[in-house]
Amino acid sequence: MPYDLLIIGGGINGCAIAREASLAGLKVLLVEKDDIASHTSSASTKLIHGGLRYLETREFRLVREALHERERLLAAAPHLIRPMAFVLPHAHAVRPWWMVRAGLWLYDLLAGKSSLPRARSLNAGDRTFTEPLAGEHRGFVYSDAWVDDSRLTLANALDAAAQGAEIATRTEFVSATRAADRWQVSLSDGRTIEARGLVNAAGPWVRTIINKLPVETGSQVRLVKGSHIVVPRLSEGDHAYILQQPDRRIVFAIPYEGDFTEIGTTDIPVERAEDAICSHEETQYLCDAVNRYFTRQVSPADVRWSWSGVRPLHDDGAAKAQAVTRDYVLELDTDGPLLLSIFGGKITTARALAEEAMEKIGPPLGVEPRCRTRARAFPGGMIAGFDLHLDHVRTRWPFLGEQRARRMAHAYGTLLFEMLDGVQDEAGMGAALGAGLTEIEARWMHEREWARTPDDALFRRSKLGLHLSAVEREAFTTWWTARFA
Numbered sequence: 499m500p501y502d503l504l505i506i507g508g509g510i511n512g513c514a515i516a517r518e519a520s521l522a523g524l525k526v527l528l529v530e531k532d533d534i535a536s537h538t539s540s541a542s543t544k545l546i547h548g549g550l551r552y553l554e555t556r557e558f559r560l561v562r563e564a565l566h567e568r569e570r571l572l573a574a575a576p577h578l579i580r581p582m583a584f585v586l587p588h589a590h591a592v593r594p595w596w597m598v599r600a601g602l603w604l605y606d607l608l609a610g611k612s613s614l615p616r617a618r619s620l621n622a623g624d625r626t627f628t629e630p631l632a633g634e635h636r637g638f639v640y641s642d643a644w645v646d647d648s649r650l651t652l653a654n655a656l657d658a659a660a661q662g663a664e665i666a667t668r669t670e671f672v673s674a675t676r677a678a679d680r681w682q683v684s685l686s687d688g689r690t691i692e693a694r695g696l697v698n699a700a701g702p703w704v705r706t707i708i709n710k711l712p713v714e715t716g717s718q719v720r721l722v723k724g725s726h727i728v729v730p731r732l733s734e735g736d737h738a739y740i741l742q743q744p745d746r747r748i749v750f751a752i753p754y755e756g757d758f759t760e761i762g763t764t765d766i767p768v769e770r771a772e773d774a775i776c777s778h779e780e781t782q783y784l785c786d787a788v789n790r791y792f793t794r795q796v797s798p799a800d801v802r803w804s805w806s807g808v809r810p811l812h813d814d815g816a817a818k819a820q821a822v823t824r825d826y827v828l829e830l831d832t833d834g835p836l837l838l839s840i841f842g843g844k845i846t847t848a849r850a851l852a853e854e855a856m857e858k859i860g861p862p863l864g865v866e867p868r869c870r871t872r873a874r875a876f877p878g879g880m881i882a883g884f885d886l887h888l889d890h891v892r893t894r895w896p897f898l899g900e901q902r903a904r905r906m907a908h909a910y911g912t913l914l915f916e917m918l919d920g921v922q923d924e925a926g927m928g929a930a931l932g933a934g935l936t937e938i939e940a941r942w943m944h945e946r947e948w949a950r951t952p953d954d955a956l957f958r959r960s961k962l963g964l965h966l967s968a969v970e971r972e973a974f975t976t977w978w979t980a981r982f983a
Contacts, residue, residue, distance in 0.1 A: 500680055500692035501527045502863055505699055506671045506707055508532075509539040510647070511826075511843045512699035513654035514852035520661035521870045522856060524863060527693070528655070528663060529685060531670035533954045534947075535651035538701050539845065540958050541774065541807025543726065543750055543763050546571050546579050546846045547642035548608065550740070551748055552824060553601050558608065560825045564846045565609040568643055571849070572613065575650060575876040576884050577911035581614055582644045582752075583737040585627045587637040590790050591742050595636075602640050614641035630733035632793045644738075644752065647845050648958040649909060652947060653876040654848070660877065667948045671700075673710055676834040695859055698839040702771030702808040708839060713831050718813040719841055721769065725776035725806040726762030727784050728754055728964070729796045741791050749787040755961050756901075758802060761788055768808060776804040803964055812841035826851050830858045878911025887911065897924050902934040909960065917942050931974050933965040944982055952978045 503519050505512045508530025516528045530536070548565035549557070571579050586602075588595060602617035617640035620627060628635040655665050670686035680692045698707045705719050731753070733739075738752040747765065754760035761784045768774075781798045789795050812827040826842040828851070838859050843851050849871055857867040881887040884907070891898070891907045895918060898906065906914055917938065921927060928937025935955075943949035943959045952975045956963030963971060 499525070500694060501525050502693070503527070503695045503697060503859070504529070504671075504681065504683055504691065504693035505697040507697075507699035507701055507703075507840075508534045508651075508655065508665070508667060509537065509699065509701045510535070510651045510654065510845050510848040511701070511840050511851055512697070513651050513658065514848040515697055515699060515840075515855050516658035516663045516665070517654045517661070518849075518852040518856050518871060519859075520658045520663040521874075522860065522865045524865060526658065526663040527666065527691065528658070529666045529669045529671055531668070531686070533667055533950065533958060534655050534665070535648040535958055536954075537771070537774070538807040538809060539651045540648040541724070541726075541805045542647045542845050543724070544645055544647050544752070544760070545642060545750070546645045548605060548846075549824060549844075550601065550605055550640070550642075553604060555823070557823060557825060560823075560847070561605070562608040563850055564844065565605070565612070567846050567850050568614075569609070569612055570872060571645075571650075571846070572643055574871075574874065575645075575653060575879045575911075576881055577878055577887065577908050578650050578653065578876070579643050579645045580884065582642060583615075583627075583639055584642055584740050584750075585620070585637060585639050585737055586740045586742075587631055587635070587791055589631070589633045589636070590744070592744060592746050593742065598638065602638055605640065612641075614643075617641070626735050627737060630792055630794065632791065639737075645845060646908070650845065650876070652959070653878070656877045656947070657874075665948060668950060671707065671710070676712060679835055681835050693835070695836040695838070695863055697855070697859070698837065702810045704810055704839055704841060706771075711837065713833070713837060715829060715831070715839065717827065717829050717839070717841055720811045720813045721767065721771060721773075722809045722811055723766040723768045723774060723806055724763035724809060725766070725780040725784070726760055726804060727776065727781055727801045728758045728760055728803040729785075729800045730759070730802070731757055732759040732788065732792050732794050732796070739788075739791065741787055743787055743790075749784060751788050751792075755964055758964070759788075761785075761796075771808045771810075774806040774808045776806045780806075810842060828855055828858055832862060836862050876911075878913040880912055884908075894918075895921065899934075905934065905960075906939070929977070931977060932970040933962045935960070935962050935974075940978070941981075950982070 502524035503526045505528040520526045548561040606616045620637045672684040674681045674683040700707045741749045752760045764780045829839045831837040860867040888907045891903050943955045949955045
C-alpha cells in the first residue's frame with residue numbers, strides 16, 4: 499500500500515509534522531539522510547522563547563505565537579524544557595532604557611497568561627545576577643526557557659513512531675515523479691515507494707529538494723549561519739545573560755552542562771548548508787561579546803567545543819542577515835499529488851507549524867484539520883513536576899548518584915522507569931563507558947532512539963562527549979563499533 503505522506507527531513511519541523519500527521523491517522527514515512535536532529539535542530543541556541551529581539555523588527559505575530567507555544571511546551575515536556583531567568587545588563591546598551599523597558603512590557607503582554615515571572619528591573623538584592631558583571635549593574639531580568647533541542651526533536655519522532663510512523667534514518671531522498679494521484683519516489687536504501695503527499699522539510703536543503711522535483715516555485719531561501727562556543731563556566735547559578743553588542747546584535751551567555759557556559763550566536767550569510775563551521779572570526783567575536791560584560795575574561799584558547807547551524811530562512815528581501823524574518827512560510831503545490839515545502843521555522847514554533855501544515859495538507863488527504871497536540875505530553879513528559887520526578891528517580895535507584903540521576907531524569911523523563919526496569923544496583927547497568935554512561939543506556943539509544951554512530955550517542959542523544967577525554971571517546975567508539983557496526 500502507498501504511504502499517505504512522505505516527509506523529507508528529520509529535523510524539528512519534519513518530526514513535528516510526522517507526529518501531527520500520524521496522530522491524524524495517516525500512514526507516514528519520514529526519511530533523513532543523516533541522524534535525527536543532525537544539523538540545524540541540534541545546533542540552535544537551545545531556547546524556547548518568544549524572541550525578544552524580534553519585537554524590534556515588528557514580528558509581533560511570531561513573538562505572540564512563540565510565547566504561547568512556550569507555555570504549551572513547558573507543560574508538554576517538563577523533563578526537556580525548564581524555565582530560565584535572563585539578565586539583561588544596561589551597560590554598553592545601544593538602546594535607551596525606556597525602549598528596553600517598553601519592549602519587555604510588550605513581551606509580557608504578548609505572552610498573555612503565563613506561568614513564568616514577569617520582567618522587572620535589577621535591584622540591590624540581585625547580587626547573584628550582578629556579581630559576575632563588570633561596570634554598572636543597572637538592567638533587567640525577564641523569563642524564557644531552555645531546551646535540549648536534540649532530544650525535543652527526538653521526542654517528536656518517538657511520538658510519531660508510537661502512532662505508527664516509520665522513521666528511516668541514514669536514508670536519503672533521491673528523486674520523485676508525479677504519476678496520476680501519487681508520487682513515485684526513489685530512496686537511497688534501494689526502495690521505490692508511492693505516496694499521496696510529500697512534505698519537503700529538508701531545512702537548509704529545501705531548495706535542493708525542490709530542484710529534484712518537477713515543480714516550479716518563486717520562493718527562495720536565505721542561508722544564515724549561527725555559531726556558538728562553549729567555555730569554562732563564567733558565572734554561578736542557573737540564570738543566563740543577554741548582552742547587547744555595538745552592532746545592535748545580542749549575544750547569549752547560558753549555563754551549559756554544569757561546568758560550562760554556552761555563548762552565541764552569530765548571523766553570517768552562507769552559500770551552502772555544508773558551510774556550518776564556526777570560524778576563527780566568529781569565535782573571537784563571541785569572546786569579545788562576553789568580555790565587554792564579565793569580569794572573567796575568555797579567549798579562543800578557552801573554547802572547549804563549538805557548533806554552527808545554518809538557518810533556512812525565507813528570503814523576504816531584507817538587506818542584513820540579522821533582519822531576515824524568523825517566521826515560517828508553508829508553500830503548498832496541488833498540481834497533482836500534493837507537495838508542501840517548509841521555509842524557515844524555529845524550535846519553539848515547530849508544533850504550531852505542524853498544526854498549520856495539517857490544515858493545508860489534511861483536506862486533500864481526507865483528514866479533518868483539528869488541534870491534536872496542543873495539550874499532548876511528549877514521551878516521558880507525563881510528570882507532575884520535574885523536582886517530584888527527580889525525587890522518585892533518586893529513591894528508586896539511589897546508586898545512580900545525584901549528577902547521573904538528574905541527567906537521566908531530564909533526558910528520559912518517565913521513560914527512565916522503562917529503561918531501568920528490574921535494575922537493582924550498579925552491576926545491572928552493564929559496562930561503564932565513561933562520564934556516567936553505561937551499557938544499558940547506550941543500548942537504549944541504539945535500539946529505541948535510532949542512534950547509529952558514537953557521535954549520535956555522545957553529542958545528540960546526550961552531551962556526554964563533552965565530559966569525556968579523547969582517550970575515553972576513542973574507547974567508547976571501539977565499544978560501540980564492536981557491538982553495533
